[in-house]
Amino acid sequence: xxxxxxxxxxxxxxxxxxxxxxxxxxxxxxxxxxxxxxxxxxxxxxxxxxxxxxxxxxxxxxxxxxxxxxxxxxxxxxxxxxxxxxxxxxxxxxxxxxxxxxxxxxxxxxxxxxxxxxxxxxxxxxxxxxxxxxxxxxxxxxxxxxxxxxxxxxxxxxxxxx
Numbered sequence: 488x489x490x491x492x493x494x495x496x497x498x499x500x501x502x503x504x505x506x507x508x509x510x511x512x513x514x515x516x517x518x519x520x521x522x523x524x525x526x527x528x529x530x531x532x533x534x535x536x537x538x539x540x541x542x543x544x545x546x547x548x549x550x551x552x553x554x555x556x557x558x559x560x561x562x563x564x565x566x567x568x569x570x571x572x573x574x575x576x577x578x579x580x581x582x583x584x585x586x587x588x589x590x591x592x593x594x595x596x597x598x599x600x601x602x603x604x605x606x607x608x609x610x611x612x613x614x615x616x617x618x619x620x621x622x623x624x625x626x627x628x629x630x631x632x633x634x635x636x637x638x639x640x641x642x643x644x645x646x647x648x649x
Contacts, residue, residue: 518581518582518583519581519582519583519593519594519644519645519647519648520582520583520584520585520590520591520592520593520594521582521583521584521585521592521593521594521596521640521641521644522584522585522591522592522594522595522596523595523596523597524595524596524597524615524617525595526597530562531566531596531597531598532562532565532566532569532598532599532600533562533597533598533599533600534558534561534562534565534600534603535599535600535601536601536602536603536604536605537554537557537558537561538558540554540558541554541555541558561603561604565598565600565603565633568632568633568634569598569633569636569637570633570637571633571634572632572633572634572635572636572637572638573637573640573641575634575637576634576637576638576641578638578641578642578645579637579638579641581641581645582641582644582645591619592619593618593619593620593644593648594616594617594618594619594625594644594647594648595616595617595619596614596615596616596640597614597615598612598613598614598636599612599613599614600612600613601613609631610631610632611629611630611631612629612630612631612632612633612635612636613627613628613629614627614628614629614630614636614639614640615627616640616643616644616647618647625643625647626643628643
């Protein structure tokens, strides 16, 4: 009987010595992944001024190739401005920007830029985020530059990802 009690006592003392199963840290399982919304009619960053001009020229039946080339060049510059802002913003450090063939994104992004080449007006970077897991749109926001837009987008993604 003494030995049984002694073994039981030693077992009770030894039990807390065994490590418990590791628990996952709180928060998301992975860094949120942001990808551009895909559409056959729109580019990830859309120059609305030249888009409207191109559509008008096409509707009247004229050749829109010059406007389309100008629009492509403008949208490439706008993408570079956004990417520079994304790479420079410390708020974007926890966000992964997805490319084609990468992991499926958690959020889809569409940016429309208006009046960026109109001297009398401030540019407007209007962006929309969709949470692809809940299929809900996050509030639309407007900024004055690609850098501000990148910072705001990253903050919204991190907040929505929890």
